[in-house]
Amino acid sequence: MTYSLQAQKRSGKDASSIRAQGFVPGVVYGPDREPASVSVKATELQKIYNEAGESTLLDFTLDGEKTVKVLIQDLQYSPVKGNITHVDFRQIQMGVEMEATVELEYVGLAPAVKELSGTLSIMKDSLDVKCLPEKLVTSIQVSLDGLKTFDDAIYVKDIKLPEGVFSTEDAELLLAKVVAPLSEEAQKAMEEGNTGSIEDIKVEEKGKKEEEGAAATEK
Numbered sequence: 001m002t003y004s005l006q007a008q009k010r011s012g013k014d015a016s017s018i019r020a021q022g023f024v025p026g027v028v029y030g031p032d033r034e035p036a037s038v039s040v041k042a043t044e045l046q047k048i049y050n051e052a053g054e055s056t057l058l059d060f061t062l063d064g065e066k067t068v069k070v071l072i073q074d075l076q077y078s079p080v081k082g083n084i085t086h087v088d089f090r091q092i093q094m095g096v097e098m099e100a101t102v103e104l105e106y107v108g109l110a111p112a113v114k115e116l117s118g119t120l121s122i123m124k125d126s127l128d129v130k131c132l133p134e135k136l137v138t139s140i141q142v143s144l145d146g147l148k149t150f151d152d153a154i155y156v157k158d159i160k161l162p163e164g165v166f167s168t169e170d171a172e173l174l175l176a177k178v179v180a181p182l183s184e185e186a187q188k189a190m191e192e193g194n195t196g197s198i199e200d201i202k203v204e205e206k207g208k209k210e211e212e213g214a215a216a217t218e219k
Contacts, residue, residue, distance in 0.1 A: 003048050004059040004067075007089075010037040015086070024084050028062065028070060030091025038062060038089070045084060049075070055102045056138050060089060069094060069133060092133050099130045099168065103139040104159075104175065110147035112178035118150060119179045127156070128168045135164035142175065153177040 007028070010018065015025045024042045029035040048058065049072060060070040069092045076086040092098055103126050112118040127140060142159055146152055157171040 001052075002059060003052050003056060004061070005040055005044060005048060005070075007038040007040045007060060007062045009063050010039045019085065024087055026087035026089060028060065028089040028091060030068075030070075031093055032068075033091055036062065040087065042084065045087060048072075049084075053103060053138055055100050055136060057092060057133060057136060058089075060091070068092075071100060094133050096133075097130055098133055098136070099128065100136055101126050101128050102137060102165075105139045105141045106144055106176065107141050108144040110144040110178050112147050112149055112152065113144075116150070116178070117181050119181070120144070120147075120176065121179050122176050124173070124175050127159070129161070129165050130168055131165040135162065137162050137165065140165075144176070147176070147178045150178055150180045 007026075008023075010025055018025045018039050019042075022042050023039040024045050026038050026040065027035055028038050052058070052072075054072050057069045057071060059067050061067045070089040071092060072087060073090040074088040075084055077083065078085050104124065106120075106122065110118070110120055113120050140159065140161065142154060144154075146154065146158070153174055154176045155171065156167055156169045156173045156175060159167070159175075161167060
């Protein structure tokens, strides 16, 4: 799907006035142009962002100029109302390899969750990639089918990337795994606030089991 956004040049008006009129102030920049202050309709920007996210090329037209391709590079929000207060657009050179951040979409139900009552732990929900603009995708699917035990894990190297898309992340970077359920003792400790996190408890439990095993061996 192609998304289009009309923008106006912004000059002389302060940001508060622009927002009061239903627009979001911003800037567009790139290797082929000087940075320019712009404004876009708040409703249109929000709708496009909800549907397309940050890794979809947009057809961007500024005051009747030639339409160019841009990415939503950065958004700022109001801490009170939660609405978008500023936007950065990055103009893209077609035919030239680019870098972008793409959402990771985890699909399926991990067998270790379904059959072993574990808890899915997601370490990263996006991936830094490089590709030609025409190869850029909105999201990359990651199957959870391989998480059959608590020892299984998904790393960057395990992702099947779309043709022409390459990761710029460490291949050994952990993305997801399934954590074993807590014992009753560990759950009680969490409820009483005696430990910092589930992972701390896991380490502590593992240490106790190893000590018990060593003691049994000595006997």
